[in-house]
Amino acid sequence: MKAVLQRCYGSPEVLTFEDIARPTPADNEVLVRVRAAAVNPLDWHSVAGWPYVMRLGSGLSAPNDPRMGVDFAGTVESVGKQVTQFKPGDEVFGGRSGAFAEYVVVREDRAIARKPSNLTFEQAAAMPIAAITALQALRDHGHVRAGQKVLINGASGGVGTYAVQIAKSFGADVTGVCSTRNVELVRSLGADRVVDYKKEDFTAASERYDVIIDNVGNRSPMDLRRVLTPGGIVVIVGAPKEGPWIGMFWGVIRAAMLSWFVDEKFEFFVAQLNRDDLDSLAALARDGKLTSVIDRSFPLNETSQAIEYLAGWHARGKVVVHVPPDSNRT
Numbered sequence: 023m024k025a026v027l028q029r030c031y032g033s034p035e036v037l038t039f040e041d042i043a044r045p046t047p048a049d050n051e052v053l054v055r056v057r058a059a060a061v062n063p064l065d066w067h068s069v070a071g072w073p074y075v076m077r078l079g080s081g082l083s084a085p086n087d088p089r090m091g092v093d094f095a096g097t098v099e100s101v102g103k104q105v106t107q108f109k110p111g112d113e114v115f116g117g118r119s120g121a122f123a124e125y126v127v128v129r130e131d132r133a134i135a136r137k138p139s140n141l142t143f144e145q146a147a148a149m150p151i152a153a154i155t156a157l158q159a160l161r162d163h164g165h166v167r168a169g170q171k172v173l174i175n176g177a178s179g180g181v182g183t184y185a186v187q188i189a190k191s192f193g194a195d196v197t198g199v200c201s202t203r204n205v206e207l208v209r210s211l212g213a214d215r216v217v218d219y220k221k222e223d224f225t226a227a228s229e230r231y232d233v234i235i236d237n238v239g240n241r242s243p244m245d246l247r248r249v250l251t252p253g254g255i256v257v258i259v260g261a262p263k264e265g266p267w268i269g270m271f272w273g274v275i276r277a278a279m280l281s282w283f284v285d286e287k288f289e290f291f292v293a294q295l296n297r298d299d300l301d302s303l304a305a306l307a308r309d310g311k312l313t314s315v316i317d318r319s320f321p322l323n324e325t326s327q328a329i330e331y332l333a334g335w336h337a338r339g340k341v342v343v344h345v346p347p348d349s350n351r352t
Contacts, residue, residue: 025123026325027088031071034326034333037090045127049102052128054114058147059121060093061325061341062180066333090325091122092295095137095147096345105130113137115146115304117295122325124345135300138307141314146307148314148340149184153303155293156185156235159257160192163289164233168193173224173249176237177213178204181259183315183339185235186211191311197231199224204338207315225249235259243288250286258290315339321346 023044030036047053067076068090080086095115098108107130108114116134118126128134137146159181160166172189176182177198189196190212198213201220208216217224225245232251237260246256306312317337320328322345332341 023124024322025120026090026322028069028085028090029088030084032069034066034069034329037069037326037329039323039325042123044125047100047102047105047127049104050130051102052105052108052114052130052134053099053101054094054096054126054128054134055099056094056096056121056124056126056345057143057347058095058319058342058344059091059322060148060151061091061328061332061343062093062151063332064092064151065090065329069329087119089120089123092117092119093147093150093152094118094121094126095143096126099125101130108134113139113143115143115149116297116300117150122322122343124322131297133295133297133300135297135304138304140310141307144316144319144342144344145314148180148316148342149303149307150295150300151293152180152340153184153188153312153314154295154299155181155259156188157299157302158291158293159235159259160185160189160194160233163257163291164235164255166192166194166233169195170232171195171197171230171251172233172235173197173199173231174213174235174237175199175224175241176260177208177211177216178315178338179237180337180340182235182237183208183211184312185237186213187312188306189235191306194233197224197229207338211315230254233257246288247284247286253285253287255287255289258288317341319344 025042027038098110098112115137118128172194174182174185178200186198196213197215198208199217200208202218205216230251232254234256236258239260317339320343322343325343328341
């Protein structure tokens with residue numbers, strides 16, 4: 023099969039498109055014929071090996087695992103003899119390393135779920151990391167309840183577009199912050215109010231919020247605290263890219279230190295892909311409460327260009343790669 027591989031750190035140009043052995047599913051695994059995969063900021067950081075602290079886990083001088091990508095959607099090709107919940111022909115989506123390839127194997131009990139029939143493969147592939155991040159940020163860390171006021175800073179990006187929709191499904195009053203060109207997009211996703219950050223500084227306004235989901239990290243913790251209700255929560259998803267060594271983690275550290283001295287909470291987390299949350303997202307999608315905003319789609323052999331495009335930090339929603347059916351080989 024064809025796959026995108028990373029054998030050294032650098033710009034997206036270091037990625038190669040190679041022939042490798044097609045994986046064979048173990049007894050408890052599912053072999054998925056990939057139809058689409060999504061690009062995430064994680065992919066750009068992995069290619070660059072930046073911030074350098076990431077290399078402690080991925081490989082100091084070169085990646086330990088050359089496979090790229092996580093989010094996928096496709097059709098079950100075959101299953102191991104112990105698999106009972108999926109069968110060949112099922113349309114599925116989920117997360118597994120090595121998703122930028124024609125085939126991927128996934129354990130039945132891990133991050134794989136049935137694709138909603140009203141989503142395309144590209145729309146489903148866009149969801150796992152970004153939508154689960156939004157879900158866990160709002161539900162598990164923001165503890166959002168009906169009637170609360172929620173602000174999404176960076177409402178037009180990958181996580182932000184899902185966060186607006188999921189917060190509305192929880193019954194929250196949602197304010198989205200984005201640039202001028204994305205105001206109508208964010209409003210169309212259900213935001214009750216949209217702030218154009220080029221015209222208005224939301225941290226200088228009188229409105230107060232119970233929960234802020236910060237996908238950008240362009241405002242200081244003190245700025246955000248100023249517009250929180252007493253005891254409010256800031257959930258940090260994105261943070262400033264400060265320096266090559268620990269990068270965004272410095273902003274997270276500063277926010278955590280502030281939490282020691284004030285009543286308001288600043289939380290940072292790493293999303294965990296799992297079947298239950300994929301099923302929750304699928305249910306929202308089937309009910310028409312959640313969809314994916316796709317900015318651009320690239321063919322699999324142009325994955326490096328897709329990552330380069332995402333690295334410009336101006337994508338609306340998600341960037342995906344697609345694998346035409348006739349490109350897969352048996």
